[in-house]
Amino acid sequence: MATQREAEIRKDVQTYYGQVLRKSADLQTNACVTAAGPIPRHIREALQNVHEEVSLRYYGCGLVIPECLENCWILDLGSGSGRDCYALSQLVGEKGHVTGIDMTEGQVEVAKKYMDYHMEKYGFRAPNVTFIYGYIEKLGEAGIKNESYDIVISNCVINLVPDKQRVLQEVYRVLKHGGELYFSDVYASLELPEEIRTHKILWGECLGGALYWKDLAILAQNVGFCPPRLVTASLITIQNKELESVIGDCRFVSATFRLFKLPMTGPTEKCQVTYNGGITGHEKELIFDANFTFKKGETVEVDEETAAILKNSRFAQDFLIRPIGEKLPTRGGCTALQAKDIITDPFQLAEESDHMKSRCPPDAAGGCCDTKKCCKNYN
Ligand SMILES: C[S@@+](CC[C@H](N)C(=O)[O-])C[C@H]1O[C@@H](n2cnc3c(N)ncnc32)[C@H](O)[C@@H]1O
Numbered sequence: 001m002a003t004q005r006e007a008e009i010r011k012d013v014q015t016y017y018g019q020v021l022r023k024s025a026d027l028q029t030n031a032c033v034t035a036a037g038p039i040p041r042h043i044r045e046a047l048q049n050v051h052e053e054v055s056l057r058y059y060g061c062g063l064v065i066p067e068c069l070e071n072c073w074i075l076d077l078g079s080g081s082g083r084d085c086y087a088l089s090q091l092v093g094e095k096g097h098v099t100g101i102d103m104t105e106g107q108v109e110v111a112k113k114y115m116d117y118h119m120e121k122y123g124f125r126a127p128n129v130t131f132i133y134g135y136i137e138k139l140g141e142a143g144i145k146n147e148s149y150d151i152v153i154s155n156c157v158i159n160l161v162p163d164k165q166r167v168l169q170e171v172y173r174v175l176k177h178g179g180e181l182y183f184s185d186v187y188a189s190l191e192l193p194e195e196i197r198t199h200k201i202l203w204g205e206c207l208g209g210a211l212y213w214k215d216l217a218i219l220a221q222n223v224g225f226c227p228p229r230l231v232t233a234s235l236i237t238i239q240n241k242e243l244e245s246v247i248g249d250c251r252f253v254s255a256t257f258r259l260f261k262l263p264m265t266g267p268t269e270k271c272q273v274t275y276n277g278g279i280t281g282h283e284k285e286l287i288f289d290a291n292f293t294f295k296k297g298e299t300v301e302v303d304e305e306t307a308a309i310l311k312n313s314r315f316a317q318d319f320l321i322r323p324i325g326e327k328l329p330t331r332g333g334c335t336a337l338q339a340k341d342i343i344t345d346p347f348q349l350a351e352e353s354d355h356m357k358s359r360c361p362p363d364a365a366g367g368c369c370d371t372k373k374c375c376k377n378y379n
Contacts, residue, residue, distance in 0.1 A: 006162050009203065010103065010135075013160050016204035017080070018106035023056045029238045031061065031156075031186055031206045031252060039063060042281035046087040049121055051114045057081035057107070060155030061206065061254040062184020062232065065091065067286060068279045068314050072150040075174060076100040077136040077167070077183075078157025082111030082129075086118045088153070089129045099149075101132045101142055108133045137163055139170040147176045150314060154183040156254075159209040168223045168259075177263040178313040181225070182256070186236065187213035187346055189251040199246055207238075207252055213346055216257065225259040226305060229289040232256045233346035234353065255346035258289065260309050271307035274299045274320040286318075290349050291342050294319075 021027065039047070043065050047055075057080060064076075064084055069091045076085050079100025088098045102108050111131045119127045134142030136157065152171045161167050171181050188210040202208035211219075216228050233255040238244050277283045277296030285295045294300060301324065302310070310319050343349050 009160075009162055009209075012200055013204060014104045017059070018104040020204070021057075021059070024058055027059065027205060028201060029205045029207065029236075029240050029243060031236050031238070031254070040281050042091070043087070046090045047083070049090060049118075050083050050086045051117055053110060054081045054083050054086060054114055057110055058083040060084065060184060061186060061236075062155060062256045064153040064155045064182055064184050064256065066151060066153075066180070066182040066258070067282050068318065069096065069151075070280065071095045072314070073148065074098045075139075075144065075149045075152045077152060077154035077171070078102055078160070079111060079131065080104075080107045080155075082114070082131065084153060084155055085111065085129055085131070086114070089118065089124075090122050092128065094124045094126070094128055096128060098129045099132060099144070100129070101134050101136060101139070101144075103133065103135050105133060137161055137166045137170060139174055144174050146173055149174050150176055150179050152179070152181045152183075154181070154185070156185060156206050158183065159186045159206050159211065160203070162209065164211060165219050165222060168219055168225070171259075172223050172225065172261055175261045177261060178316075179261050180313065181259040181261075182231075183259075184254060184256040186210040187216070187253050187255055189213070189253075189347055190249075191215075192250065196247060196250065202243060202246065205243070207236075207243075207247070210252060213253070213255070217344070220259050224261070226262055226309060228257040228259055228344065229309075230255060230257055230291075230344055230346060230349060231289045232353075233290075233350040235347070235350045251347065253346045253350050255349075260313060262308055262312050265308070265312070268304040268308040270304055270324045271302055271311075272299050272322050272324060273302050273307065273310055276318050276320065278318045286315075288315075 059080055065087060069088065070093055072092050073096060074088055074092060076098065079085050079102050082100055085098045085100040092098060100111060108131050115127055115129065132142050152175055158164055158167055186206045191212045192210065196202055197208050199208050220228050233253050236252040236254055238247060275286050275294035275296055279286055283296065285293055287293045292306060307321065310316060311321055
């Protein structure tokens with residue numbers, strides 16, 4: 001049973017997103033609409049096809065469109081007016097499916113209103129999107145079955161739920177083995193004090209309920225996920241004097257992480273992996289996370305965990321994967337990243353990205369380094 005505080009928070013959030021806000025511009029801080037950085041062309045085009053009213057009510061804080069989506073079944077937690085669902089609907093294709101779940105009626109109504117518009121625009125004979133009214137910490141009550149989705153996404157929502165471990169447990173339950181939670185959310189630089197956590201506007205603006213970033217790894221481990229893989233991060237500049245004075249020294253970042261659910265297999269080993277360039281929109285290289293970029297045809301040594309993820313997920317079909325012992329003909333190969341070089345702190349990544357951006361010429365074609373830390377140009 002939800003505690004009284006949880007029930008109050010839900011009501012406040014429903015009022016905020018159903019009645020107080022009408023469009024992104026009504027937000028009082030820029031936490032929910034922090035820019036995600038450069039967007040690959042095929043995703044930009046998919047987003048441009050989304051109806052204006054749906055896009056106007058977008059309150060996400062990152063880009064939650066991963067790679068390798070054809071025919072996938074995707075669940076969007078806190079789908080709001082449906083912008084990400086409709087963009088993903090094109091990318092999974094008619095044989096894939098996208099389900100959006102949200103607890104705010106007004107948001108679900110807007111999402112449903114444009115179903116025919118989008119299906120017609122994409123030329124689909126039958127809709128491949130469903131919107132459900134329900135709670136993301138109670139996916140079972142909403143009829144969502146065990147191991148039924150390839151990917152779960154979420155854009156700026158988990159911060160709004162007090163019981164984050166319960167949300168992750170539900171995600172773990174509904175994901176197929178090898179599936180992933182690919183999500184953008186707001187994180188704090190410290191454990192938030194009571195004053196911030198109980199501030200209604202800060203909660204509604206996705207700041208008051210933000211997780212201390214180090215706690216994500218603990219929650220993921222408790223639930224059974226692999227350690228979080230950091231994809232992108234950008235610092236949030238609040239830009240509201242009154243709220244800044246309540247926040248004090250705490251800093252916030254918007255970050256995208258991927259959490260994989262791997263089958264319980266035996267011991268894993270380091271591997272050499274070679275990407276075949278087969279993923280739509282990522283033919284030259286696959287930027288897997290902030291630490292790993294796989295260039296087509298290049299053999300790279302990866303640690304045990306990365307090897308296990310590639311072997312057991314939907315990415316397996318696009319990689320040649322061999323144990324380290326077997327010598328492969330290499331073309332420009334390189335050795336595994338040292339543990340000390342792997343970035344897991346979103347604040348560090350966001351600061352490095354800002355620093356690199358300020359050093360890169362604005363028209364640096366192809367980017368000046370090979371990770372998302374930099375000003376990579378997607379064209
Ligand atoms: C910041 S908005 C983001 C909406 C959407 N993801 C987007 O990018 O536009 C947060 C959304 O999460 C929904 N939400 C918050 N807590 C929820 C919960 N416990 N269950 C279902 N939806 C929830 C709200 O109704 C709201 O639509």
